[in-house]
Amino acid sequence: MEQRIGATNLRQQLADVLQAVQEQGVSYVIETFGRPQAILINLDEYRQYQRFCQERETFFDWLEQTAERHAERNVGLSDKHVLAIIERARERACEDVVSTAD
Numbered sequence: 001m002e003q004r005i006g007a008t009n010l011r012q013q014l015a016d017v018l019q020a021v022q023e024q025g026v027s028y029v030i031e032t033f034g035r036p037q038a039i040l041i042n043l044d045e046y047r048q049y050q051r052f053c054q055e056r057e058t059f060f061d062w063l064e065q066t067a068e069r070h071a072e073r074n075v076g077l078s079d080k081h082v083l084a085i086i087e088r089a090r091e092r093a094c095e096d097v098v099s100t101a102d
Contacts (some may be wrong), residue, residue: 002027088089 005028010017020026021042028040043048074082 001025004029004036006029006030006034007032010040034054 001024003026005013005017007030008029010030017028017040021028021040025045026044027042027045028037030038030040077085
């Protein structure tokens with residue numbers, strides 16, 4: 001759940017706000033003069049977001065390195081051919097998942 005709070009009200013209600021964030025998972029958008037400036041979220045949510053960002057960055061680094069390694073092999077392939085290759089890879093991956101689950 002997300003709530004909005006002005007900076008002045010936040011100063012006055014800090015203990016209650018922190019308790020709501022920690023115990024109830026409430027997120028607060030902190031505003032000054034009615035404009036959003038920052039967000040206050042639970043520490044666990046923040047750490048989860050940090051992990052997500054790191055995993056995303058790692059994935060895109062891997063993807064870029066993979067693309068660079070295969071760039072020469074892919075010269076001259078049409079978009080249609082590349083999409084067909086991707087679709088075959090997806091099908092194989094799904095088959096692997098299904099056969100592993102059995």
